[in-house]
Amino acid sequence: MNLKLLEEENVLHAVITGEIDxxxxxxxxxxxxxxxxxxRPAGLVIDLSGxxxxxxxxxxFVMGRYRSMAGIGGQVTVKGATGRVETILQMSGAYRYVKLLDE
Amino acid sequence: MKTVNFVRMTLPAKSVNEAYARVAAAALASQVDPTIEQMADIKTAVSEAVTNAIVHAYRGQEGGLVYITMRLMEDGSFIVSVRDRGCGIGDVRQAREPCFTTAPSEERSGMGFSIMEAFMDKLQVRSAPGRGTTVTMTKRLGR
Structure with a gap:
């Protein structure tokens, strides 16, 4: 697992590659x-494409960051989930809380 | 039914072994030419079961062991059982409900059993409080 954190205009991007367990x-x-x-960003983008x-x-982890961001009035967006990663996010109802960024 | 091949392993209940367990499961399953999706299903389900043993059964304490038996059957099905000698589950039906968790502070989503159920063809949970839990899952493989 590898994590890259990038800041872009008050939005924090967490780019994760590899396996999340x-x-x-x-x-x-x-x-x-x-x-x-x-x-204290206004938004957190979790990039799961890798x-x-x-x-x-x-x-x-995703729902926990939803809570972290809700605590400071920010939003969480998830992007790039495919295959079983996407299945798990869908079946859990996570998208009721975090936004899904379609590209 | 005849067992074509099997693997039996005992692992310390350390989180670093979650990856080992699921990769071993995928390696055995790969012998009967599963689809990529079936491999992903097995890896995910085994990861859930082993994580449950580490996080819930032994509550992160050192010294616990996780016993895993995996079988490839004559009809192409894959059977995996994950056993622990941890605290056990008082109410298995409640534990299997989506979003039920006894460890919210550790960011457990409560989706472990739901994922095992959705990704495998059969899930059986046997548990005795104070004695441990055995999770047995079956997946039919092949195209």
Whole structure:
């Protein structure tokens, strides 16, 4: 798993590549939350286009960041989910809380 | 039914082993030429079951063991069982409900069993409080 954090006009982009499971979701959560606290962005974009595997821990990560951002009045957008990653987001109802960016 | 091939392994309940378990499952399943989707289903379901054992059964404590048995059957189905000797589940029906979790602070979504159920053809959960849990899942493979 690899995480890149990019700032673009008060929006934080978290570009994740590789696999998201419980083991590395803990690391993701720490790094992204630290940046949210420091930057207090208006929006967080979670880019999952490079994610090759994700289980419900990834879902927990997305919903957890929804809560982090809701705490400072910001929104979360998810983009690039494909295959089973997208299936999990759809079936969980996560898109009722986070926006889906279609490209 | 005849077992064509099997793998039995015991892993310490460490989160770093979640990836090992799902990759091992995919490697065994790959022997019967599954689709990419079927491989992804097995990896995800095994990851969920092993994560449950680590996070819930042993509550992150060191020293616990996760016992995994995987079988390829004559009819092309893949059967995996994940067993722990952890705290057990008092109410299995409740635990299997979507969005039910006993560990919200750890960002558990409560979707583990729902995902196992959706991605595999059969899911059986046997548990005894204080003694442990066995999750057995079956997936029919092939095109």
């Amino acid at each position: 419980h083991h590395n979701a803990v690391v993701l959560r720490e790094k992204v939350d630290r940046q949210i606290a420091a930057m 994610v090759t595997f994700m289980d419900s821990s990834g879902l927990g």
